[in-house]
Amino acid sequence: MKIKKAIFPVGGLGTRFLPATKSMPKEMLPIVDKPLIQYAVEEAANAGIEQFIFVTSRGKSAIENHFDHSFELENNLLLKGKKQTLASAQDMLKIPGSYAYVRQQEPAGLGHAIWCARHLIQNEPFAVILADDLIFGQSTMKNMIKNYKSGNMVAIMEVDQKQVSSYGIIGSHDYSSKLIEINQMIEKPSIQNSPSNLAIVGRYILDSSIFAILENQGQGSNQEIQLTDSICLQIGKVKCLGYQFEEERFDCGSKLGFLQANVAYALHRNDLHNDLSKWLKNLVE
Ligand code: G1P
Numbered sequence: 033m034k035i036k037k038a039i040f041p042v043g044g045l046g047t048r049f050l051p052a053t054k055s056m057p058k059e060m061l062p063i064v065d066k067p068l069i070q071y072a073v074e075e076a077a078n079a080g081i082e083q084f085i086f087v088t089s090r091g092k093s094a095i096e097n098h099f100d101h102s103f104e105l106e107n108n109l110l111l112k113g114k115k116q117t118l119a120s121a122q123d124m125l126k127i128p129g130s131y132a133y134v135r136q137q138e139p140a141g142l143g144h145a146i147w148c149a150r151h152l153i154q155n156e157p158f159a160v161i162l163a164d165d166l167i168f169g170q171s172t173m174k175n176m177i178k179n180y181k182s183g184n185m186v187a188i189m190e191v192d193q194k195q196v197s198s199y200g201i202i203g204s205h206d207y208s209s210k211l212i213e214i215n216q217m218i219e220k221p222s223i224q225n226s227p228s229n230l231a232i233v234g235r236y237i238l239d240s241s242i243f244a245i246l247e248n249q250g251q252g253s254n255q256e257i258q259l260t261d262s263i264c265l266q267i268g269k270v271k272c273l274g275y276q277f278e279e280e281r282f283d284c285g286s287k288l289g290f291l292q293a294n295v296a297y298a299l300h301r302n303d304l305h306n307d308l309s310k311w312l313k314n315l316v317e
Contacts, residue, residue: 035177035237036083037152038076038159041145042069043089043136048285057092059163061284063293064301068284069095070124071170072163077126079173081159085132085152087145099124099131141256146238147246155240157182160259162234164285166293172235172277179211180237183271184263187235188212189281196226200260202274203227212274217264219253230274232260233281239270 046058053061059069073084086095102121109118136148146160157180159173167187176185188202203216207228216227236259245262252258263272282296283289295312298304 033157033177033180033182034080035157035159035180036081037085037156038079038081038083038161038173039085039087039146039149039153040069040072040076040161040163041087041136041142042092042095042163043087043139043145045139048287049290055091057094058285059092060094060098061290063166063284063290063297064304067098068163068166069098071166072161073099073124075167075170075173076159076161078170079159079177081173083130083132083152084126085134085149087136087148088133089136089139096131096133099126101125139256141251141254141258143246143249143252143257143259143262146259147243147249147257150243150246153240153243157237157239160234160236160238164283165234166282166284167233167235167277168280168282168296172279175277176235176237176275179273179275183239183273184242184266185237185273185275186214186263187233187277188230188274189233189277191229191231193223193226193229196221196223196229196231199231200258201226201228202230202232204230204274210276212276214272214274215267217260217267217272219258219260230276232274233277235275235277236263238263239266241270242266 042059046053049058060067076084088095105121106118132152134148136145172187191199197220200217200219201221202214204212204214242262245265249257249262252261282293284293298308
C-alpha cells in the first residue's frame, strides 16, 4: 500500500524543556547536529512519503524556515567553496509544494492536532510521526508501511509497569506475534487499569475515517482531545494493529531521553566516536 502523506504534530508548548524552548520550538532541539524534526522528516521520506504536513502553532516559524532556503547562509558557503557544509544546509529542500503547514490555534491535544490537518488529507490512509519519539535507524515507518494493509496501525513497545501512566496502552487477546490485533486502548491508565505494559510510540498509520470520529471526540486524559480515544472508538469497525518494532527508541520529550539520544547518536558517528568514548570512560572511572 502506498502512503503518500505524513502529519507531524509540532504545536506543543515544550514546557519540559524550558527555558530552552521559550522562544524556540522543542522540535528544533538538536540530537548532535540535527534537529529532532529533521530525523522525523527523514524517516518519513525513507518510507516513501511525499507530502509532509506540519501542524504548527504560534512561535514555530523556525520549523518552516528550516525546510526552506537560507539564502544568505547558502550564498556565503557557496562563495567560500564549502561544498559539504552547503549540502548539509540544502539536503532537506524538497520539490516545491511538498511541505504544508496548518495551525493548531490552541494546545488542545494530539487528537485535535491531527484533526486540524483534515482538509489536507483525502480518502486515503496517512502516517503520523511524533518527533519526540526518536527511533534509531529511521526505518520504523518504512517497516510499518510494509506490513500495512488497511485500517489503523500503531507502533508499540514494552515499557516498565511503573511507566504505563505516561503512555497510551494497548490490550489484545494474543501478544505472541510482531503484529498484534488490538482490542483495547487506554490513554495514560493507572497501573491497576492498564491492559498490558505495551505502550503506543509516536508512529501511526491511520484510516481517514478517523477524522469523523475526532470531530466529535470529547476531552479525555489531561483535559485534551486524545488520538488514542478516537482510535479506540473505531475498534470493532476498523481493524487496529500494533506493530512491535525492534530498534532502540529515545523519549526525547524527557531530559534523560534527550541526553541519552545525544550520547548514543554521537557514539555512532565516525567523527565523534573515539574522542567521546574516551571522555565518557574517564568521566565514569
Ligand atoms: C502521546 C500519545 C500517547 C503515546 C505517546 C508516545 O502522548 O497520546 O498515546 O503513548 O505520545 O510518546 P504524549 O507523550 O504527547 O503525552
